[in-house]
Amino acid sequence: MTAVLRTKAYLGYTVPEENNTHIYFKKAEAQFWKLKHYLEFRLKSDEIILPWSTVYNDWQNSLNLIAKNSIRKAPGCITIFCKDLLEICKTFEGFTIRKSCEELYNEFYQLSLDKQISERIRLLDSTIFTERKFSEFLRNASSKKRIGEDNEEASSSSEKRVRYEEYNVDNVPSELFKGHKVYDYDDEISDVKTMNFSNEESETEEISQPEVVQVESSPFNAWILSTGKNVSQVLENFRSTIPKSKAYLYPAFFGILDLSGEDTEVKKLFTDDEWSEMKNDFRKTVELKDIKEDDNKPEETNNSGGGNNTTTNNEAKRQSQEEMLYDLFDKIQEAIRKKPDDLITAIEKCKIEGNSKINSIRRLIQTYAYNLERLQTSISEAMFSNNFTNMLTKGILTYHQKFKYDEGEIQSISSAFITNSTKKPTDRSLIGQKYDFRVTCDRFEMVIGLRSGGLPEACESKKWDDKIDLMVAMRDVLLQEAIENNGVECTDFKQLYTIGVHSYGFFYNVYAMDWKSRGLWRLGLLKKTKLPQSNAQLLMIEKLVMTLLRIELTLNHIETIRNDLAVKALRLHKKRCTSVVLKQYAVCEQHLRRIRILKDIYKD
Structure with missing residues (x-):
């Protein structure tokens, strides 16, 4: 079913200029008045892409005007043609076509919004954020000014002249800081949102500046290697060569430097020595904590026999948690060698006295072995996660109930905020980014994880696309923390990092990300673990268990860093600082939503 002009004589008919229809009907011939041609014209000619409802209503209203003979000297076949176009939209076939047009139009509309966000964040980065030394100068100048006022009567004219000359350096031009603004901490986040409403300058009060100020560059601006190469500049140059149609498949497009080595194109931009230097610098900030003897505190038993209690606790004190784990796996190895008829029951007998956490891990291994016995060749992503990877992650990381665990198709808190x-x-x-599970503490997303398919293993493109999603979500976590704790010294904030987990098939990869410099985030591979695929390989699970225990200790370390940052941000108010050090939040090409290339429905 389609609307067709009943005569070829009016195929080239256009609406006269004096009528109130949309300009498209005055320029386009009647044969091109269909919705797909109209949308193509609007997307190409409109400077600002309007919402679907506005564009579609303009098309309908114009057709109604023509169909109701509101147009002078409109032929009858034209009015009937317009009525047919409107009637078809009410049919099932027409509704399906209109829905397809709406979905594709909304993709372009969303892309336009994302570009506007990109421009606004660039504006935010260039106009709001100031240099660390400049803010320090303002605080020092304000303090010395108060001292000078208090001692004005006691000071001689020569002393005043000396103080005046301290702040007037003749060899520095006064235009150096023209246009710089310093904002109050309380208004920082509200100013981020206010900038979207108008192009006027922020209403935050500008602090008066001296005519001449000498300021050093912030250490947060760039990352310079020992060879003199600017990593940020190299990444920026590479970003300009990325094809726009596939930009969302490159970590560099989002300002992320993938040090895991999987992004081979970026790795080729550096020599082997430079790459090793970057990885070593990353390890100085990011690390998986080792399991130490001090981390294991022996637990009291509830048995009535006091003598047995004392003996058990003394033995526990002599062993670290790591040694107890190795004892557990030694017992499991012996049980597997005996080839029992019921392996699950045999593992249950491998108990470690005096440590409930180790025994809890044993029960997780039992569950893993039980699920392996019933593993099928083909299994969904959700079922694999629940039976294997997520089951172990949740059981170990939430044992002390300190960290909160969520799973499912979860919306990222930080990504939605940014x-x-x-x-x-x-x-x-x-919505922002989504992932499959997360571990949080005080709303800080310490661990986020994505699973790429079930069994059989997902294809390479699916795994890479999910890894990009994971990178962007981790970057947004650090961005939100930077905004909430704005004003903290850059050197302190560089200590913070977050952890990401990407699993596919029987592999479990642990990554970490930190914020090195302006517009540059670093992703590094901390651990790559292979899971057992049958109970004959069950002992391979030892590496994953040890990795998760080290992640648990690392989360405690990250929590300490984050709490220290929050306290330092609070003490900016305690010290009555009206101006704070604002870091640069460059988000590179920003939040362009990754979309699939759909078929061109505009074509006939």
Whole structure:
């Protein structure tokens, strides 16, 4: 079913200029008045892409005007043609076509919004954030000014002249800091949102500046290697060569340097020595904590026999948690060698006295072995996660109930915050990144994880696309923390990092990300673990268990760093600082939503 002009004589008919229809009907011939041609014209000619409802209503209203003979000297076949176009939209076939047009149009509309967000964040980066030394100068100048006022009567004219000359350096131009602004901490986040509403300058009060100030560059601006190469600049140059149609498949597009080596194109930009230097620098900040004897505190038993209690606890004190784990796996190895008829029951007998956590891990291994016995050749992503990877992750990381664990198709808290931070309240909110599980503490997403398919193993493109999603989500976590703790010294904030888990098939990869410099985030591979595929390989699970225990200790370390940052941000108010050190939040090409290339439905 389609609307067709009943005569070829009016195929080239256009609406006269004096009528109130949309300009498209005055330029386009009647044979091109269908919705797909109209949408193509709007996307190409409109400077600002309007919402679907506005564009579709313009098309309908114009057709109604023509169909109701509101157009002077409109032929009858034209009015009937317009009525047919409107009637088809109410049919099932027409509804399906209209829905397809709406979905594709919304993709372009969303892309336009993302570009606007990109420009606003660039504006935010260039106008709001100031240099560390400049803020320190303002605080020192304000303090010395107060001292000078208190001692004004006691000071001689020569002393005043000396103080005046300290702040006037003739060899530095006064235009050096023209346009710099320093903002109050309380208004920082609200200013981020306010910038979306108008192009006017922020209403935050500008602090008066001296005519001449000498300021050193911030250490957060760039990462310079020992060879003199600027990593940020190299990544920026590479970003300019990325094809726009596939930009979302490159970590560098989002300002992320993948030190795991999987991004081979970026790795070729550096020599082997430079690459080793970057990885070594990354390890100085990011590390998996080792299991130490001090981390294991022997637990009291509830048995009534006091003598047995004392003996058990003394034995526990002599062994570290790591040694107890190795004892457990030694017992499991002996049980497997005996080839029992019921392996699950045999593992259950491998108890470690005096440590409930080790015995809890044993029960997790039992569950893993039980699920392996019933493993099928083909299994869904959710079922594999619940039976194997997520089951172990949740059981170990949440044993002390200190960290909160969520799983499913979860929306990223940080990504949603960053994506909507510059939108109007009347705009449609965006979801941001999503992942399969997360571990949080005080709403800080310490661990986020993505699973790429079930069994058989996912293809390479699916795994790479999910890894990109994981990188962007981890970057957004650090961005939100930087905004909430704005004003903290850059050197302190560089100590913070977050952990990501990417699993596919029987592999479990642990990554970490930190924020090295302006617009540059580093992703490194901490551990790559292979899971057992049958009970004959069950002892391979030892590496994963040890990795998860080390992650648990690392999370405690990350929590300490984050709490220290929050305290330092609070003490900015305690010291009555009206101006703070604001870091640069460059998000590179920003939050362009990754979309699939759909078929061109505009074509006939």
